Amino acid sequence: MNRLIVAVLCGLLFGAGMVVSDMINPARVLAFLDVTGAWDPSLAFVMGGALIPSAIAYLIRRRMETPVAAETFHVPESRTIDTPLVGGAVLFGLGWGLVGLCPGPALAALTTGAWQAFVFVGALVAGMALFRLTLDRNA
């Protein structure tokens, strides 16, 4: 199987998942994160549902030498808990909690034509560029 086709196919499934699950709606995400308020727990099923096939795949992977359509596995092996990991997670959590959009749903929301999604994704890419120009420069 061609790995370019795999990328498109997996993208299609992922994008459909954003819409079907309602992760695409920031109001739903913020209601899920509002654990002390009018908590909407429905999005816990997204994570639960996603972990089932994903975990099965990672179990199957242990028995495979190489992926089906590519030469090698590119899965991070590091186990070090360091400042970048935690600092980055803190910043990401802050931004996610302020707006209710994380990268996958933000990209999916572009297809609704909502101007807010375009502003957010533009700023998201700018934030990635800022990282590339600062902390990532010598790495």
Next chain:
Amino acid sequence: MPEPISFVWPLAGGLLVGLSAGLYLLLNGRVAGISGLTAAATGLSKGAPRTLDLLFIAGLLGGAALASALIRRPEVQITSDIWLLVLGGLIVGFGTRWGSGCTSGHGVCGLARLSPRSIVATGVFMAVAALTVFVTRHLLGGLA
């Protein structure tokens, strides 16, 4: 406030996301992490095969558009003003790169393989996000 939905939708959507992540691993040998894919597709990361990343994102946009047309019409309810969107986008972009992942890479792929880094990252970003909502909604009285 969004209308309540049946748990079947989030569960079905989650299964689609997990299927995507699982197939991407077994077929292409890669982590389906959207922040990493976005950085690679826009030329903001080191030496990755950008064509694959661009195709994944093109597929993601196509999948979202198709599902919106054929399966369920999504509502995107955003109350944030433009400055909050800019600020939020900037720190999500910077933070996901610094922390090497977001909800998909750490949350779905990392937890599935019990990566200690991803377990810590997911715990931290979920806790900080919930705390941020608590502060903005219940202490500051509704920023978002």
